[in-house]
Structures are given as C-alpha cells and as structure tokens.
Amino acid sequence: MIVLIVVASFLLASISIIQFKTEAKEYHQERLERKENAVKEHINYVLATTTYPLKTQNLDLIFKDKIHELAQIHKIEINIYSLDGKLLKSSKESFAVDKIAPPIPEYILKLVRSSIEKRFVDIKTIDGVKNRSSYSLIKDEKFKPLGILNLPYLEDDGYYDNELNTFLIRLSQVYSFMLIVAFALAYFLSTYITKSLKTISERLEETNLDQKNEKIVLEANSKEVNFLIRAYNGMVDKLETSAIKLAQSEREEAWREMAKQVAHEIKNPLTPMRLTVQSFQRKFDPNDPDVKQKMNDYSETLIQQIDTMTAVASAFSNFASMPAQQNETLNVVEVVELALDIFNEDYIVFEKEEEEIISKMDRTQLIRVITNLVKNATQAIPESQFQKSIVVSVKRRNNDVEIAVKDNGIGIQKQDIGRIFEPKFTTKTSGMGLGLGIIKNIIENYKGTITFESTYGKGTTFTVSLPITNS
Numbered sequence: 001m002i003v004l005i006v007v008a009s010f011l012l013a014s015i016s017i018i019q020f021k022t023e024a025k026e027y028h029q030e031r032l033e034r035k036e037n038a039v040k041e042h043i044n045y046v047l048a049t050t051t052y053p054l055k056t057q058n059l060d061l062i063f064k065d066k067i068h069e070l071a072q073i074h075k076i077e078i079n080i081y082s083l084d085g086k087l088l089k090s091s092k093e094s095f096a097v098d099k100i101a102p103p104i105p106e107y108i109l110k111l112v113r114s115s116i117e118k119r120f121v122d123i124k125t126i127d128g129v130k131n132r133s134s135y136s137l138i139k140d141e142k143f144k145p146l147g148i149l150n151l152p153y154l155e156d157d158g159y160y161d162n163e164l165n166t167f168l169i170r171l172s173q174v175y176s177f178m179l180i181v182a183f184a185l186a187y188f189l190s191t192y193i194t195k196s197l198k199t200i201s202e203r204l205e206e207t208n209l210d211q212k213n214e215k216i217v218l219e220a221n222s223k224e225v226n227f228l229i230r231a232y233n234g235m236v237d238k239l240e241t242s243a244i245k246l247a248q249s250e251r252e253e254a255w256r257e258m259a260k261q262v263a264h265e266i267k268n269p270l271t272p273m274r275l276t277v278q279s280f281q282r283k284f285d286p287n288d289p290d291v292k293q294k295m296n297d298y299s300e301t302l303i304q305q306i307d308t309m310t311a312v313a314s315a316f317s318n319f320a321s322m323p324a325q326q327n328e329t330l331n332v333v334e335v336v337e338l339a340l341d342i343f344n345e346d347y348i349v350f351e352k353e354e355e356e357i358i359s360k361m362d363r364t365q366l367i368r369v370i371t372n373l374v375k376n377a378t379q380a381i382p383e384s385q386f387q388k389s390i391v392v393s394v395k396r397r398n399n400d401v402e403i404a405v406k407d408n409g410i411g412i413q414k415q416d417i418g419r420i421f422e423p424k425f426t427t428k429t430s431g432m433g434l435g436l437g438i439i440k441n442i443i444e445n446y447k448g449t450i451t452f453e454s455t456y457g458k459g460t461t462f463t464v465s466l467p468i469t470n471s
Contacts, residue, residue, distance in 0.1 A: 451465075
C-alpha cells in the first residue's frame, strides 16, 4: 500500500511537471503570436499613412521615429531587416558589443521565404534561458515584400515555476499526510492480523505429544488465518488420538516386558527350591541322627528362596501401584530429616543450610525417593569396610531445592554408568533393579532432575533437583 502511494505520488509529480512545461510553452508561443500580430497591424498602419515611397531602402526613414513608439506601446524589442538580412532599424538605442549588427542567418531567410505563412520562429537556449525570435515578412498593400520583421522574445517562466513549486509543495504535503495515515493504518492492520498469528504461534510452541493440547477458539477476518486455525485444531484432534494409541501401546509393551522380568525372577528361586525338595525326598531317613539339622538346613534354604520371591513380588507391587500425586504444602527439610529416622545406621549424617524450604509436593513420594536413595547408598558400602559414611544434604539453589545423597561405597563402574536408570538393570545380587527407575519417574513428574557422580572404589553422589512450587 505504501509503495503504491509513493509510486502514485512520483507519477503524479512527473505528469504535473510535464503539464506545467507544456502549458508554459503554449503560453509563450501564443503570447509571441499575439504580439507579432499586433505589431504587424501597427506597422501596416504606419506604411499606409507614410509619405515615403514603399520601398525597402525607405524603411529606415519610415520607421525612424515610429519604431521606438511601437516598441514602447507593445513592450517588445522590434528589429527591421532588409530582404537580404541586413539590419535597417532597431528599437534598441545602441549595440553594446557590435557597432554593426550581425545579419540574419541564411538558413533563417530560406525558412521564412519557403514557409507558407512566410514566418519562422527561432528557439535558442542561452545560459539556461529559452529565447524565442520570430521572423516574418513586411509587405505593402499589394503584398509585395519590403523587409523582414524580427521580434526577440525572452521566455519568463517565473510565474509557472512559482506555480509548479507551490503545487509540488502542496502535493508533497498531501502525500506526506497520506503516507503517515498509510503507515498508521498498516501498523494497526498488521497488529490486528499478527495477533491471530501470534496466538497460533504460541499454541504451536506449546503443543506436545505427552500433554493435553487446547484448541484455538478464535474467529479471524482473514480466510487464510481461519483455514490455518482449522488445520491446527484438526492436528490437535489427530495428535490426541495418536497420543492415546501410543500411550496404550507403550503401556502394553511395558507390561509385557515387566511380566517377562517377573516370570524370570520368580523362576530363579523355584529351581533351587525344586532341587532342595527332590534331594530331601531321596535322602530323608527318619533314623538318621542328624535328621533335625538336615531339616533345619532344608527349611532355611526354602525360606531364603521364598523371601527372594516375596521381595520380587513387593518390588513389582510397588512399581505397579504408583499412587496419584497428593500434593500438599510441606517443609522439604523436615520431611527429608524424618525420612532418615527409619535408618539405624549411625554413619548416616544429615546436613541442612536452612531450617525451612517450603514447597508443594506429595509427602509419600518424596519419602520414597529419600529412602530408596539412602537404602541404595547403604547397600553400596561393603560390610567389611572400616569407615562408612553417608551424607544427606538439603539446600536451596535459586528456585530449586537440591537434595544430595553421598556415600563412600564401592562406586559405579564405567561400563554401568549409562544403564543405572534402566528399569531392569541392577548391580546387586538380589532385587529387580526397579528402585532408581521408580524415583526417576517420580522426580520427572515434578519436572525435576536426578544426576549422579561416581568414582569406582571411592563412592557415589546422587543429586535430586526439584522445582520449588508454592501454588
């Protein structure tokens, strides 16, 4: 729109300049013709009333006194030449440069004689100023040529130049105002249009497969924008359907894998239990003097395997029954300290930088995270190790609460570092390796992170960072 206004103003200014120049040219041409006709009529009157014979050589005498009178009446310079182009009489008082005026050029004489009107206008530009000079024949009453009349005419375009400048100034003012209006209109229109596009852009940035995406409820004036909104809303519907199918597929796959793992873990203790029972059947002798001791040994073996199966069932039950978050406002420092009370190890130390860090989260899940990490830390320290140390610290880091569990156990080997949070991975001789997977799931549900640093043979530090949410 703005470009069109600029182009239109340029074209209008160009056309106006051309129009003004054309009008000025026509004005000067008509003005010179009017003056020439008036001078000629006056000359014919002088010729008709003179007492001198009408001959070329007498023109100097005829217009000796009259030529100045004519020049004053018509306000124009008058020169009378002979038919061969020599100056006979001029209204000028004297020649400033040449004592003898230059004759009319031969080509002008030919053009005057050959033209139908016996007239020619010579146009020259001197120092940027256009000069017109008309040449026409002077005739007697019998139309016999007597001489040549020359009327020099200096074009004065001051009036038209002033008018043109005034017009261009007004034109620039009008178009400047129009440009300002156009800029303002373009700004408001672009703001109005981009408001809808900004809403769509924000929704697109917020769109995610793992969340409920809201549709855009907006009716724009632009058909294209409305089409884009309908396309986005359609995409949200398809995305929701895909997310449901994907979630269902992932759940089914996860449960299949879990079932395989549970079946494998249950089969492990069943084999030694079967072998123990079979051995008992073959070797049982009621009369054996060590029958009681052997019964105790068999019973202990069976109880150990049963305990292993119970632990597997408990771990699976805990993993499968993740309760919904029951968020409450609590003091994280106090909850972490209370979670450590269930541990009897005297080498577990609690450190805090401040007495109170208030946040809103599920108390049970927070306790589960702490107890699981501390339990793993105690299991990572060998029974035979002389100096044992576990330090649990709570501190504030900007808008996060940071919980660290540091032990001086055996650490994690390099080849196992990348698999620590895998659901089925464990470095212990018992268990299913679900503990760290559970707490990682809890932490990520709160948009938090869990990281660790470990040096094999020296110990490991797990660090949990959870955002502080007061509302």
